[in-house]
Amino acid sequence: MSQILTIADLKDLARRRVPKMFFDYADSGAWTESTYRANEEDFQKIKFRQRVLVDMDNRSLASTMIGEKVSMPVALAPTGMTGMQHADGEMLAAQAAQEFGVPFTLSTMSICSIEDVASATTKPFWFQLYVLRDKDFVFNLIDRAKAAKCSALVLTLDLQILGQRHKDIRNGLSAPPRLTLKNIVDMAIRPRWCAAMAGTKRRTFRNIVGHAKGVGDMASLASWTSEQFDPHLSWNDVAWIKERWGGKLILKGILDKEDALMAVKTGADAIIVSNHGGRQLDGASSSIMALEEIADAVGDTIEVHMDGGIRSGQDVLKALCLGAKGTYIGRPFLYGLGALGKEGVTKALEIIRKEMDITLALCGKRLVTDMGKDQLRR
Numbered sequence: 001m002s003q004i005l006t007i008a009d010l011k012d013l014a015r016r017r018v019p020k021m022f023f024d025y026a027d028s029g030a031w032t033e034s035t036y037r038a039n040e041e042d043f044q045k046i047k048f049r050q051r052v053l054v055d056m057d058n059r060s061l062a063s064t065m066i067g068e069k070v071s072m073p074v075a076l077a078p079t080g081m082t083g084m085q086h087a088d089g090e091m092l093a094a095q096a097a098q099e100f101g102v103p104f105t106l107s108t109m110s111i112c113s114i115e116d117v118a119s120a121t122t123k124p125f126w127f128q129l130y131v132l133r134d135k136d137f138v139f140n141l142i143d144r145a146k147a148a149k150c151s152a153l154v155l156t157l158d159l160q161i162l163g164q165r166h167k168d169i170r171n172g173l174s175a176p177p178r179l180t181l182k183n184i185v186d187m188a189i190r191p192r193w194c195a196a197m198a199g200t201k202r203r204t205f206r207n208i209v210g211h212a213k214g215v216g217d218m219a220s221l222a223s224w225t226s227e228q229f230d231p232h233l234s235w236n237d238v239a240w241i242k243e244r245w246g247g248k249l250i251l252k253g254i255l256d257k258e259d260a261l262m263a264v265k266t267g268a269d270a271i272i273v274s275n276h277g278g279r280q281l282d283g284a285s286s287s288i289m290a291l292e293e294i295a296d297a298v299g300d301t302i303e304v305h306m307d308g309g310i311r312s313g314q315d316v317l318k319a320l321c322l323g324a325k326g327t328y329i330g331r332p333f334l335y336g337l338g339a340l341g342k343e344g345v346t347k348a349l350e351i352i353r354k355e356m357d358i359t360l361a362l363c364g365k366r367l368v369t370d371m372g373k374d375q376l377r378r
C-alpha cells in the first residue's frame with residue numbers, strides 16, 4: 001500500500017490483513033445487502049452549495065454530543081467482535097478515540113470486556129446494551145457499566161431478532177474461529193494478525209463468559225447467545241432500563257418518525273437514526289434518507305444522532321445539515337483497526353477530520369455547528 005488517503009484505502013489494507021471470516025463480518029449486510037449499499041450511495045445524491053470569498057480563517061469542528069464536548073461530532077459506533085479485527089481491538093479503539101476527543105461506544109457483544117476497556121482508558125466511554133432474555137445478566141451488565149463510570153448507555157432497539165447475513169453463515173463465523181483446515185490456511189497467510197492474537201488472552205466474548213449463568217466455555221456460549229435475543233421487548237422496557245441506569249440514555253436504531261415520537265416520550269437524551277449499518281431489515285431506507293423527516297418531527301425535543309454509510313467528512317457534514325447533532329462511524333474505524341491497529345483507528349478519524357475541515361471551508365462556513373439545510377443545494 002503506498003499512501004492511505006481515504007477510508008477505502010484502509011478497507012483495502014484490512015481486507016489483506018484480517019482473516020476473511022472477520023473482514024466479511026464487518027463488510028456485510030443482511031440478505032441482498034441493498035440497505036447496506038443504499039446507506040453509502042444515498043449520500044452521493046446530496047449536494048452542497050459552494051460559497052466563495054467568505055473569511056474561512058479560525059475554523060472549528062468542535063461540538064457537543066449529549067452535552068459532552070467532542071473535537072468533532074463523530075463517535076465510534078458499537079460493533080460486536082471488534083477484538084477479532086485486531087487483538088485487543090476494543091481497548092485500542094477506545095484509546096484512539098479518547099486521544100482524538102471523540103466518544104467510543106463499547107458493544108455488549110465485544111471481545112474485550114467493560115472492565116478491560118475501563119482499565120485501558122482514563123476517560124469515560126459509552127456502553128451499548130442489548131436487552132437479552134436473561135434479565136439478571138442485563139441488570140448485572142448495567143451495574144458493571146455504572147461501576148466502570150460509563151457516561152452514557154446506548155440502548156439498541158433494532159435487534160429483537162437477528163437479521164441474516166449470508167457471508168457469516170458461509171464462513172462459519174465464530175470467536176475464536178474454529179480450527180478447520182480452511183480457517184487455519186486463511187489465518188496462516190496473515191501472520192501479523194496471528195502474532196498479535198497469540199499475544200492476548202482476549203479471544204471470546206468477555207462481557208458474557210463467566211458472567212452469564214451457565215456460560216463458561218465456547219459451546220455453552222454459542223447456544224446461550226442464539227436463544228438470548230428477546231422478541232418480547234417493548235417501549236415499557238425502556239422505562240426500567242432508564243431507571244436502573246440513572247444516567248444519560250441514547251436510543252439506537254430508530255428509522256421511522258412514529259418511533260422517534262415514541263422515543264421522545266421515554267425521556268431519553270438522544271436517538272440514533274440507524275438501520276444497524278444495513279445488517280437487520282434489508283430493504284429499509286438508508287439512514288441518511290430517513291434522517292430529515294425524523295429530525296423535523298422531533299424538533300428540539302430530543303437530540304438526534306445518525307449512523308450508517310458515513311465514509312468521509314463530507315458525509316458527516318451532510319448528516320449535520322439534515323438535522324443530526326452527532327454521527328457515528330462503524331466500518332470506517334473497523335477497517336482502520338484491521339489495517340493498522342490503534343494507529344489505523346486514529347488514521348480513519350484523521351481522514352474524516354481533514355475532509356470535514358476542507359469541506360466546511362469550501363462551503364463558506366467556519367463552524368461545524370453552523371451547518372444547516374441552507375448549506376445544501378436542493
Ligand SMILES: Cc1cc2nc3c(=O)[nH]c(=O)nc-3n(C[C@H](O)[C@H](O)[C@H](O)COP(=O)(O)O)c2cc1C
Nearest residue numbers: 026077078079080107156276277308309329330331
Ligand atoms: C461488524 C459490525 C458489528 C456491529 N455490532 C453492533 C453491536 O454489537 N451493537 C449495535 O448496537 N450495533 C452494532 N453494529 C451497528 C453499528 O453500531 C452501526 O449502527 C453501523 O455500523 C453504522 O454503519 P457503518 O458501519 O456504515 O458506519 C455493528 C456494525 C458492524 C459493521
